[in-house]
Amino acid sequence: MEPRSRRASRQKKSDNNGIGKIAAVIVVSTLLIGLAIFFAINQEDKGAKNASEETKKETTPSTTEPTKPSSSEPQIELTEIQMLVNKEHGLDEDYVPPDLIVPKIKFVYQTAEIKQMQRVAAESLEKMFEAAKQDGLPLAGVSGYRSYKTQKILYNNYVKRDGQEAADRYSAKPGHSEHMTGLTMDIAGYSGKCAASDCFHNTKEAQWLKDNAYKYGFILRYPPGKEEITGYKHESWHYRYVGEPLAKFIYEKQITLEEYYETYAKK
Template sequence: MKSIRTISATAILIALSASLVVGCEETSTKTPSKGTESAQTTETQGTKPSQQTEQSIDSKGSTEKEKTGASGNTTTPSTSTEGTTDKAGSILQVTTPDSVEVLVNKQYKLPDSYKPQDLVYPDVPFLFNEKIEKRMMRKEAADGLQQLFAGAKQEGIMLAGVSAYRSHSTQTTLFTRYVKKDGEEAAKKYSAVPGHSEHETGLAIDVSGSTGKCAAEDCFDGTPEAVWLADHAHEYGFIIRYPKGKEAITGYQYEPWHLRYVGKEAAGEIHEKGITLEEYSNVSTALK
């Protein structure tokens, strides 16, 4: 009897031990360690971005599409004569520098090696007699200038040339001198960085009255010569390149003496609409 009780007690103890072992195994299987949970969380975050992250990626993609346009090309002015390539920062180099409508300003530059191949001496009076570089213009512009001077003379307005074409090296010398005199920031308001000067195109000229009074100075504004030019220059294919009130667009102060040849059609439209060459070329971003 005692032996039977001993065996029963032993069996009960064995059964209880087995139950405890099974319970521990189930608990271990159902509850992962803290390290395993972190690994699972990291993997989940790595394979599925949060809603905020997905929205950011989509937003960035939309922004890039808006900047490049539907075709995927970099946005540039839509003028057929602009022809800009070689983007470097905010500076674009023109690829059709020989076009009479070419846009040259603080954003658009001429190739450093560019030199017009049809420079001539227009048959008009200048404030100097020497046949030097700054007396030259491209043939088409020179012809237009001769007609402009003749038209002005018929109405009693006597004009004289001050400065026309400048080579890249000449513009470099001038700009360097102005920077030393007034500082770079101030110099950029009235003088162009080499490669960005309209005078390098051979299509621009500064003019004054025949006496030379107020030549290329603010006091030229309001003179009979300045008034006549503002009213009639477009009839001969020229525009006042840097008009009053458009400084934020052209990037330069008002210069009533600075004429730019663009051809009669373009000049007529620019004059009629009261716009700048930037606006005509669909480039109206403020330039500083």
Template structure:
């Protein structure tokens, strides 16, 4: 005869065994049947936050190009175009009002049209292209004209020598008010056109190339009318860094004068 107490202990041991075996499955190293949320089917898997911290994207420092076909090309008094008589292959007419019929590289032309349209829509005012792409031979004439009127030293603060003009890249445009007010003068900065461009051109991929106070770096006087297309992404990065010249942005030496 098995005493009641022994039968109770046997039953308790059997129960414990069941619990232990069960716990090996449910409580031990084996994964639970419910997987983490991120592995479960979901209609918006991209919105599920990652459980571990993710390193922020590393910003790659911009590098200036010497290739005039590149949007990151920098042309200044120490960085002539190569070749000197470079001509972009994809210049197109820019469909905006103008003082001189404007041509730019296609991407810059499209951005210019969009920028002018936005300006007119937002302000009810107009502006025009004063000068855009200029060939090497055109720059020969333009520079000679400035030398004749201001002498070489004066001309060099205003106009690039042939082979050194950003206008020859097909990525630069001079903009003026329509009707004309302060055309190619520092007071253009105070016009509605000049103020709107200073605040909004970056949105369309343009940067002010020759800012006030920038002469020791750029070699040119303040030109609130001269904008250089670098593309929307680079312009946004340029603005985010707080750079005021392309030389500063790319970490290039100042170029106040031509090499001897």
């Protein structure tokens, strides 16, 4: 009895081994088929993606409306408020922004013209200054709107003082200053110390503005490391109003207004 049962159990064992081998073969081949299918689908998916990118590329140019962002980006309505003024894009000599008012803030200088901003920007600036004050960092306005004539005088003086090449890195030719839009304000700390100077870069006020301005529709227009794109060296004090949706977008993407127009807004 004993040997038989032992044999039987051995037999059973070898049967088990047989079934095990078959099962293993099935598992392995299923796996291989699965993998093959997976790769096939994956390839197809890639192909489809490439194809859709291809069609996207084909359909985007020139057919879309000018100054409209692409459909994959949040729709930002582009008006005069988002206008691009730089070394390439200038304003006519007789351009005067609409609805210029003087925001109710402290100013470093008392020249009437340069205190002005377009109303929509001025009202947002007041809110931003109030918020900074609440955070213990009161601010002061340095320079807002500048007419073509004022910019001409300024620029010519800078050229006389530093030479044209140097002046072009920090000052704009008349018609090409963003200050002429009435949407820009140079901002300093309440004392006015370091107004429109590099020593403003490392102040708490500059940091606060960098972190919070977008909430009020303003962007740091000439950020560090973007001189090649903006044409200007870092200006921690120069803020430009573009409206909240675009300011937030530019802040989050860490881009400049030039890059926005180049990459996201359709020409």
